[in-house]
Amino acid sequence: MFVEYDSGNWSVSELCRRYGICRDTFYEWRGRRETGDPAWFVERSHAPKQCWQTTDADIAKKVIAARRRFPYMGPRKLLRVLESKAAGIAWPAASTIGDILKRAGLVEPVKRRRRALDQGRPCTAVTGPNDEWSTDFKGWFRTLDQQRIDPLTVVDSHSRFLIEVRIVAPTTEGVRPCFERAFREYGLPRAIRCDNGSPFGSRGAAGLTKLSVWWTKLGIAPHFIHPASPQENGRHERMHRTLKKQTSAPPARNARDQQARFDNFRRHYNEERPHEALGQQPPAQAYTASLRAMPERAKDPWYDADHRVRRVRGSGEVKWKGEFVFIGEALVNELVGIAELETGDHVVRFCDLDVGLINRNGMFTRFAPPREGLREPGEHPA
Structure with missing residues (x-):
């Protein structure tokens, strides 16, 4: 041309x-x-040289500084933290904060995963703090000195308040002192949601273990999820993902340093970290201790007059109609009540739990834990 x-x-x-x-x-x-520019004919960008909507550089620096201080917080949580620190500043939207972090190279790309179909079994509804706690062991790992670490975690289901993160042995003897401290400090919950593995659950009568028997005597109902169904304790599993990312990747030098990391994380999680399910409020603002104080000792259960009371022997058996009937090792030295049914069989109860059935031939059949919407129709009593 x-x-x-x-x-x-x-x-x-x-x-x-x-x-x-x-x-x-x-x-x-x-x-x-x-102009004489040898590349005058090269196509140039059509982007505007200056945009009036660009975020102020000072605000962008404060956003980046907050991200560096809290590297595990996303844009919405960072916005909540910034607003609480300086409410008079017109902070940009969470989406704009995300763009600022991307430009600063502070966002790692995440591989998209296909979302699994919801099976329609939500967690038990809770209406207030201490209606239900949840507990589990985060997967074990080794510190740099090759010591095995088993972190026990306890969370209030309503407020998401992290009650305990403690390195203990995955046994009843290792776990019980941890719960004793929690009960004395925060009071007794009405229920504890857990899986079916030791030391919480078993394949015995009603899924009980020594630990869950102790809970039951204290008036705490064990809520066992379905076997191989961690999604039924999804709140807890999501917390574990955050705990792992912030405290054990990579692990500490030894168990003492690792526990210090857990303690710092618990304080940060409860008091500083905004929670999505709480309207970006930290859990400490939504939690209050239980009014049910822990007693000095757990009392033996009381049964109605139509029950015959037996104490389970050291072998896990009770004496019934001249014969020894095996009930379960978890109930050793505990009082059980046995009541006759219209069929002529006898139901065995511990506190308010039906743990099994003694038929007319003296054979004991254990009951599975009472679960809402059991998938296995043969698990619950007729």
Whole structure:
């Protein structure tokens, strides 16, 4: 086009009409050529040089500084923290904060995963603090000195308050002192949600162990999830993912340093970290201790007059109609009540739990834990 223009045989209007461009475009390109730039003909970006919506540089620096201080918080949580520290500043939206962090290289790309279908079994509804706690062991790992670490975690299901993160042995003897401290400090919950593995649950009568028997005597109902169904304790599993990322990747030098990390995480999680399910409030603002104080000792259960009371022997058996009937090792030295049914069979109860059935032939059949919506129809009593 410019060769023809330089020949002088064509006017600007004729050239623009011939090549389908406007006169302004022609003069723009002619001006570039006259600058002498050897790359004057290269296509340039159409992005505006300046945008009035650009976030102020000082605010962007404060956002980046907050992210460096709390590297595990996303844009929404960072916005909540910034607003609490300086409410008078017009902070950008969470989406804009995310863009600022991306430009600063502070966001790691996450591989998208196909979401699994919801099976429609939500966690037990809770209406207030201490209606239900949840507990589990985060997967074990080794510190740098090759010592095995088994972190026990306890969370209030309503407020998401992290009650305990403690390195203990995964046994009843290792776990019980941890719960004793929690009960004395925060009071007794109405229920504790847990899985079916030791030391919480078993394959015995009603899924009980020595630990869950102790809970039951204290008036705490054990809520066992379905076997191999960690999604039924999804709140707890989600907390474990955050705990692992912030405290054990990589692990500490030894168990003492690892426990110090857990203690710092618990304080940060409860008092500083905004929680999505709480409207971006930290759990400590939603939690209050239970009014049910822990007694000095757990009392033996009381049964109605139509029950025959037996104490389970050291072998796990009770004496029944001249014969020894095995009930379960978890109930050793505990009082059970035996009541007759209309069928002629006898139901065995511990506190308010039905743990099994003694038929007319003296054979004991254990009951599975009472679970809402059992998938296995043969698990619950007839």
